[in-house]
Amino acid sequence: MAIKDLHHFLASYFSAHHCDILHNQGGMLTVQLTEEMDRALMNRPFYWHYIKKMGYPGDPKQLTLITDPEKRDGKHEWIHFGSPRLHQILNHLKDNEKYTKLFERIDTNQKTALFPWLITNMKISYQGKQKMDEIISIGLHLVNGSMKVNMMEELQNKSMQMSISDYCYTITPIIKLPSGFKRIENVLEDYVQNQPHDWAESSLKTMEEEINLLRHFYKGENEGTEMEKEIKEIKERYSPYIHFEVINGGIFYLTENTA
Incomplete structure (x- = not known):
């Protein structure tokens, strides 16, 4: 139940922040981040500073998260209770909304x-x-x-x-x-x-x-x-x-x- 709850929590979180859900099944969630969410989660302050200084719109990243530990493949990020990524998302919610x-x-x-x-x-x-x-x-x-x-x-x-x-x-x-x-x-x-x-x-x-x-x-x-x-x-x-x-x-x- 915890994995299911976490997966739906993450999907709702990204949807509420206007990120396009590109893939959402089988314990895997792929989202297209907005600029705001890229800035909040991807730790690229120098990239965004440079892009804005040059007058370009920027290219927010896609993020793929795996919530089912049996689906870990080494290529994508496994998110779970206690993981740094989940703490980052929870802190973002607490600080902003x-x-x-x-x-x-x-x-x-x-x-x-x-x-x-x-x-x-x-x-x-x-x-x-x-x-x-x-x-x-x-x-x-x-x-x-x-x-x-x-x-x-x-x-x-x-x-x-x-x-x-x-x-x-x-x-x-x-x-x-x-x-x-x-x-x-x-x-x-x-x-x-x-x-x-x-x-x-x-x-x-x-x-x-x-x-x-x-x-x-x-x-x-x-x-x-x-x-x-x-x-x-x-x-x-x-x-x-x-x-x-x-x-x-x-x-x-x-x-x-x-x-």
Whole structure:
């Protein structure tokens, strides 16, 4: 599920930034970057400085990402949770577009209601002996309270814009944002509780072994402040915990058939 979620997340990310999707199947995604996205992701500041100084339009690159580890071929870039490229994309979102308000584009000559959804992309980090990340996209209907996961997949089939279309009007939310975020948080907590926790057990076991080894090392010596300091460092390194982080999100006004 994580690979599928990551793949759809990336496709939606590039589509939202007006990049043409040239290939999108089999765990491989090829996009034609815009100038803006080339500048943000491809680390070519001298190229763009030179091109603009010469008065040329520039040639943004194509980028091919592989999300399925079984499809790695050595020619294209494998992107996965924890990879530098994914961190770069997440940082770009956090720095530039953490919160937004968008409207579904509707071509109509009749009055059409748009319903408010609170949509968030959340990163769940499992921290212990090893670190694991997972991205989950959740949408909450702020009128009837229904909830959808993999909401970015839903949005891929819709055209979104910054302003509301002619003849459309918005429905006032019934669920307030603090309550909405709390509902999403509760769903994530239930999800995490139902996941295997062998990673945490392994971290605790390693932590205990490291502390016992340290105590054995200090046995017969002055077991004072220095040993306690090292035990504290071991606990900080291996104590398992789970952290939720909002990557980005916002209020999306969508047609009724989304519910």
